[in-house]
Amino acid sequence: MGLLCRRRTRVATAAMAALLMLGACAEEGTAGRPATGSAAAGPKARGGESIADFLHRVLPAGAGASVIAARGDELAYCEGFGLADRASGTPASCRTVYDIMSITKQFTAAAILKLEVMGQLRVSDRISWFLGPVPKGKRDITIDQLLTHTSGLPEGLGDDYEPVSRDELVRQALASKPQSAPGEEFHYSNTGYSLLAAIVEVASGEGYEPFLARHLFAPAGMERTGYVLPRWPRNLVAVEYDSQGRSQGRPFDHPWAADGPYWHLRGNGGMLSTAEDMFRWHQALSGDEVLPERARRKLFAPRVRVPGLDGSYGYGWAVRETPDGRSVWHNGGNDWSLADLTRSLRDGVLVFWVSNHAYQDGKWNLEDQAEELTRGIADRVRSEHR
Numbered sequence: 001m002g003l004l005c006r007r008r009t010r011v012a013t014a015a016m017a018a019l020l021m022l023g024a025c026a027e028e029g030t031a032g033r034p035a036t037g038s039a040a041a042g043p044k045a046r047g048g049e050s051i052a053d054f055l056h057r058v059l060p061a062g063a064g065a066s067v068i069a070a071r072g073d074e075l076a077y078c079e080g081f082g083l084a085d086r087a088s089g090t091p092a093s094c095r096t097v098y099d100i101m102s103i104t105k106q107f108t109a110a111a112i113l114k115l116e117v118m119g120q121l122r123v124s125d126r127i128s129w130f131l132g133p134v135p136k137g138k139r140d141i142t143i144d145q146l147l148t149h150t151s152g153l154p155e156g157l158g159d160d161y162e163p164v165s166r167d168e169l170v171r172q173a174l175a176s177k178p179q180s181a182p183g184e185e186f187h188y189s190n191t192g193y194s195l196l197a198a199i200v201e202v203a204s205g206e207g208y209e210p211f212l213a214r215h216l217f218a219p220a221g222m223e224r225t226g227y228v229l230p231r232w233p234r235n236l237v238a239v240e241y242d243s244q245g246r247s248q249g250r251p252f253d254h255p256w257a258a259d260g261p262y263w264h265l266r267g268n269g270g271m272l273s274t275a276e277d278m279f280r281w282h283q284a285l286s287g288d289e290v291l292p293e294r295a296r297r298k299l300f301a302p303r304v305r306v307p308g309l310d311g312s313y314g315y316g317w318a319v320r321e322t323p324d325g326r327s328v329w330h331n332g333g334n335d336w337s338l339a340d341l342t343r344s345l346r347d348g349v350l351v352f353w354v355s356n357h358a359y360q361d362g363k364w365n366l367e368d369q370a371e372e373l374t375r376g377i378a379d380r381v382r383s384e385h386r
Contacts, residue, residue, distance in 0.1 A: 197267025
């Protein structure tokens with residue numbers, strides 16, 4: 001698998017060389033001891049090692065994180081590690097709110113398919129129907145191409161915190177130099193997903209977050225996911241830390257508009273959520289609460305091969321065929337945090353993790369442990385059901 005994410009302090013980097021990532025560890029100077037959680041040690045692998053024991057053995061010490069695992073509707077493990085806020089000593093838990101970064105794209109893609117189910121658009125529509133007038137070289141771009149990163153639009157257009165409105169984002173995107181002709185090549189594009197968020201607003205007549213809250217999050221029972229609408233207590237939101245362990249504040253401590261991040265980030269990243277809510281999202285995608293089966297099949301269908309990645313891209317999800325069946329996943333990253341959500345469609349195994357301190361100079365880079373950690377958790381969930 002690979003990395004499909006953005007970096008925050010420079011224009012997005014969609015490096016696809018790293019393996020799947022997981023970060024979960026304890027307070028600096030301690031062993032990988034869980035802080036709080038809502039599940040016990042969790043299922044054991046055939047060798048007898050539980051998820052908790054596996055994480056304690058493998059994870060480096062120093063970062064705060066939350067990890068959740070499930071099979072279908074059955075929760076197998078949920079635990080917090082280390083601190084969500086070092087200054088206050090607040091431990092991480094299953095209820096800690098984190099920036100889930102590029103995993104936001106799953107919600108944007110689902111919103112587009114919800115609008116298609118509602119008859120407000122078709123993924124085959126050209127973007128000019130919603131964002132016109134569009135210059136000649138971009139008139140053939142379709143919604144499908146935005147969803148699959150084949151529009152030819154650039155990865156990013158500026159800093160995440162630049163105060164850019166929706167109309168200015170659209171203008172910049174339509175004026176940008178194309179990476180390739182529409183439909184010809186895969187180029188990971190955060191800009192494309194911001195345009196999708198704009199299309200959600202135009203097609204629905206609602207704001208991007210209000211539409212998601214009403215049509216995705218409420219039916220799924222996700223009360224702690226969004227940009228600003230959940231109004232979380234500040235102490236529940238994780239502080240992010242850089243590679244030298246310095247606080248970078250909470251996501252909304254950086255320049256945001258009143259209704260969420262500015263449009264270089266909106267729709268492609270910046271969503272806040274919890275491990276518990278990501279389990280609810282997993283449950284909703286296993287049934288018809290949010291999308292009917294035909295729409296869910298469209299989300300998870302492999303549509304375009306991704307250069308350098310063992311798999312394809314669907315709509316807001318990377319797709320890979322494995323010995324355990326089709327696996328769908330997406331990760332997110334910035335200069336401080338990492339997150340990953342992976343689902344197996346055959347047996348319903350979910351692994352989600354997120355860390356607020358992904359890199360420590362001279363000590364660890366959580367990307368390096370990705371495959372071992374993610375597979376290790378999934379294997380231990382499956383072993384309980386053999």
